[in-house]
Amino acid sequence: MRKLILALALLALSTAAQAGETLRMAVTTSFHNSGLAEVLLPRIKADLDLDVQLLVVGTGQALRLGRAGDVDAILVHSRAAEEAFVTEGYGTHRREIMYNDFVLVGPSDDPARISGSADAVAALRAIASNATTFVSRGDDSGTHKKELRLWQGAGLAPEDFERWYRSVGAGMGAALNAAAGMDAYILADRASWLNFGNKAGLALLFAGDPELFNQYAYLPVNPDRHPHVQAAQAGRLEAWLVSPVAQALIDGYQIGGETLFVFNATP
Numbered sequence: 001m002r003k004l005i006l007a008l009a010l011l012a013l014s015t016a017a018q019a020g021e022t023l024r025m026a027v028t029t030s031f032h033n034s035g036l037a038e039v040l041l042p043r044i045k046a047d048l049d050l051d052v053q054l055l056v057v058g059t060g061q062a063l064r065l066g067r068a069g070d071v072d073a074i075l076v077h078s079r080a081a082e083e084a085f086v087t088e089g090y091g092t093h094r095r096e097i098m099y100n101d102f103v104l105v106g107p108s109d110d111p112a113r114i115s116g117s118a119d120a121v122a123a124l125r126a127i128a129s130n131a132t133t134f135v136s137r138g139d140d141s142g143t144h145k146k147e148l149r150l151w152q153g154a155g156l157a158p159e160d161f162e163r164w165y166r167s168v169g170a171g172m173g174a175a176l177n178a179a180a181g182m183d184a185y186i187l188a189d190r191a192s193w194l195n196f197g198n199k200a201g202l203a204l205l206f207a208g209d210p211e212l213f214n215q216y217a218y219l220p221v222n223p224d225r226h227p228h229v230q231a232a233q234a235g236r237l238e239a240w241l242v243s244p245v246a247q248a249l250i251d252g253y254q255i256g257g258e259t260l261f262v263f264n265a266t267p
Contacts, residue, residue, distance in 0.1 A: 027172030034191030058141030069226030138167030
């Protein structure tokens with residue numbers, strides 16, 4: 001009997017140890033669609049013996065999962081929302097990891113003539129003036145938040161665009177598929193666009209405005225709020241994400257000779 005009890009105790013400790021080596025992280029659909037996770041996760045497993053389970057959602061939903069304590073860490077791209085998350089005590093801090101940019105994609109013949117626009121706001125005004133179909137993610141993601149800020153900067157309100165504005169309430173890949181099917185304009189992150197296989201008649205038409213800068217940041221969930229979160233594992237992952245190994249993998253990740261992300265974490 002004593003041997004059985006000891007065996008069960010050792011099994012429980014082994015199971016707990018295995019559970020301690022698993023981390024749940026909410027990430028944006030744009031990060032997942034880029035394909036970078038397929039490069040990083042195997043190396044994280046090899047270096048840290050840590051299984052990172054991804055919950056792929058929009059930034060808004062990722063932050064809600066963090067507030068509920070349903071994940072241990074978050075990797076998202078909407079600075080104002082991230083800073084509020086930390087200020088409210090749900091995250092311990094915000095650590096910048098890498099960036100890319102947003103781009104405006106649309107029909108290759110560019111009926112709204114946005115390719116020569118002075119900036120992103122002017123490009124959106126041209127789309128509105130032409131009443132050309134525009135697909136919005138409409139999912140409270142970082143991309144959707146950026147799009148809404150751009151419309152606001154243009155002095156326009158999406159709710160007034162009933163004839164040509166299509167809010168699909170979906171992730172980046174599904175939204176790009178919808179834009180391809182409708183031959184529509186869409187705001188996308190560069191990484192998702194480059195890794196998107198169903199480009200159909202779409203083309204990248206506008207980029208380069210500093211307003212389209214797209215920073216990704218890592219936020220560990222605060223164990224003071226949710227004592228059950230894997231805070232130690234989140235710290236180990238953060239240390240790896242800002243390491244030279246991660247920098248080499250992130251900066252070296254390319255599709256068709258184009259770099260998708262630029263590492264900018266500080267030690």
